Amino acid sequence: MTHTTTARAVRGGLLAATALLVACAAPAQATVRGPEPAGDWLLLTVTRGDTRSGSTEGTLLLCDPPRGHAHADLACAELDRAGGDIAAVPLRETHCPMIYSPVTAHARGQWRGRPVEYTRTFPNTCVMAARTGAVFALAEDPPAAPAPAPAPAPAS
Template sequence: MTNNQKATTAVRACLLAACALLVAGPVPARAAALPQSPPGDWLYVTVTRGDARTGDPRTGDPRTGDVRSGDTRGALLLCDPPQGHAHAARACEELRAAHGDVGRIPLKETFCPMVYAPLTAAARGEWGGRTITYEETFANACALTARTGAVFALPEEPH
């Protein structure tokens, strides 16, 4: 192949690409401006059976180490309007009263059994324009519900 043939082939390829773009039409500006997260107040909540982290065996630090992946349930809780969660209306009401801070939901007075069946609750999202992150491990489901109300009240999935 001579240099002229290579140049002609390259020009043809460019022209074909330009024609394809013209046929496809302009890309709408809205497509580029799609939101990265849901509008309004929202949290993605998960409940994992067991401790979230096994801890670093060298240091014993529970904040580092391997993350256990196991029985995890999750839901996207949307609060404008409440949806996406089995108890969305009640969870959103509790979060509104706590200004989106799961840790500020009032503790329910209840007696929980002293059974160790740990559950790790985690949430991330946006509330009132602020980024929300939350993670805590509870001794059992009763302690989780007493501390976090309906926010992590996710239905059990059949085994």
Template sequence: MTYITRAAAAAGALLTAVGLLTAGPAQATSGAAIPGNWLYLTIDRGDARSSDGSGTLLLCNPPAGHRHATEACSELTSAGGDIGRIPAEKVFCTMIYAPVTVHARGRWNGRSVDFKETYTSACVMKARTGHVFAVDG
């Protein structure tokens, strides 16, 4: 179950508005519309085609967006903003196939980020992405 706070809802509305405003010609865009490092995170459980369209905006200057934002921003900083470079945790996950597809879009140190990956379970996702997609309590 996903819980959306007022801050996350406002940040999502801001991201949507920015997306609509920057949808014009390329010369009209100003680059980074939201200052600092940020990622819009989505998690789709099951078949990746069954998206519910909701997500979380992770802000890192200062850390905000979900319960583990401080840890997620720290891990991303250590990995240079590359989610794939976050060191994997050594954990034991059950071998039950319950796929999750994660997607992160945003900006990190002035460059675009577009990360998408499907994992065999939420446990494997957590082991490979640290706190970045730990949006639930």
């Protein structure tokens, strides 16, 4: 009789421990988010290095009117010309060093009522600036200007 009681107690304890483990290990289903801004907006982040251990900076770009970004006027104008598609921002002709120092650009938001989601890893910040214009130029420094066209060779 004692054996049966002990086996039941052990099984009950194991069942309770398993239920507790499953309940604690389950991911939270609700994500807390604040209200989304009205108009065109993008939450922009740039992660330098490995996305797991790199440093991340970010900002909220608002375009109605342009604000919240070091170069909001220029970034909003480029996005407007590209229809809100970051991949369609015109490529800037520039010479970038062949140094691998990866940066990951991420944008989430809405443009003209449509959701925007963009993530891309570039070999370095120069290539990111050439491909995305002022959109991810989060620092106060002026965004990289297009390189001047090469001068024509002198006539001989």
